[in-house]
Amino acid sequence: MNPNPRLHTFIAGKGGPWKITEIRIITGEGLPMAERLNYTNENLPALPEGAAWMLRGATSNERYVTQPEKEQLIAKQEGLDRPQADCAVLIPIRKNANWWALTQDERRKIFEEQSHHNQIGMDYLPAIARRLHHCRDLSEAEPFDFLTWFEFAEKDIAEFDRLLARLRATEEWKYIDREVEVRVTH
Numbered sequence: 001m002n003p004n005p006r007l008h009t010f011i012a013g014k015g016g017p018w019k020i021t022e023i024r025i026i027t028g029e030g031l032p033m034a035e036r037l038n039y040t041n042e043n044l045p046a047l048p049e050g051a052a053w054m055l056r057g058a059t060s061n062e063r064y065v066t067q068p069e070k071e072q073l074i075a076k077q078e079g080l081d082r083p084q085a086d087c088a089v090l091i092p093i094r095k096n097a098n099w100w101a102l103t104q105d106e107r108r109k110i111f112e113e114q115s116h117h118n119q120i121g122m123d124y125l126p127a128i129a130r131r132l133h134h135c136r137d138l139s140e141a142e143p144f145d146f147l148t149w150f151e152f153a154e155k156d157i158a159e160f161d162r163l164l165a166r167l168r169a170t171e172e173w174k175y176i177d178r179e180v181e182v183r184v185t186h
């Protein structure tokens with residue numbers, strides 16, 4: 001079924017490597033609870049039997065980081081699938097029409113100069129590993145614009161929660177009109 005290394009689909013249902021411990025609504029409509037979270041690079045034509053929901057997104061080039069920021073990130077970040085990372089969180093996010101009406105330079109200003117998204121995030125590396133997926137260009141019907149995925153050790157849950165609180169207090173988050181946390185463990 002055409003595996004595509006850029007396309008990542010998360011399926012909430014009865015199977016998969018992650019046990020869903022909680023689905024928390026942050027802003028807007030939530031997502032139904034399910035037992036487990038599965039994940040595939042296959043291009044699934046429809047929701048698999050017995051699944052509650054699936055969300056897909058594509059990894060892509062960076063939009064906002066400058067060259068020095070990218071170098072700092074590469075020097076400090078660690079990859080996914082580390083053996084000590086027994087917790088993960090999938091956070092699907094949608095931004096509103098005002099955000100998408102802005103130009104690239106206006107968005108960068110809000111993202112970094114005003115909100116310090118990357119600067120804040122860097123404080124939590126390498127404990128938190130992450131991957132960003134874009135959904136907006138896959139179809140007009142995608143329920144979210146981004147799927148953000150984070151992996152960390154259980155001892156770093158409180159740190160991760162502090163990171164969330166700092167980001168959610170920023171100017172950038174005023175443009176987010178739907179956000180859900182899907183918390184999982186191994």
Ligand code: HEM
Nearest residue numbers: 061062063064065091093117118121122124128130146148
């Ligand atoms: C772990 C620390 C984090 C770091 C180092 C970090 C860093 C970054 C960077 C560099 C980008 C821009 C990528 C680009 O140039 O296109 C980005 C985008 C993004 N991040 Fe984070 N981030 C972190 C945590 C988070 C968290 C916890 C969330 C969600 C609650 C989040 C949500 C997003 C979203 C939605 C985008 C896409 C923004 C857009 O394109 O409009 N990030 N992040």
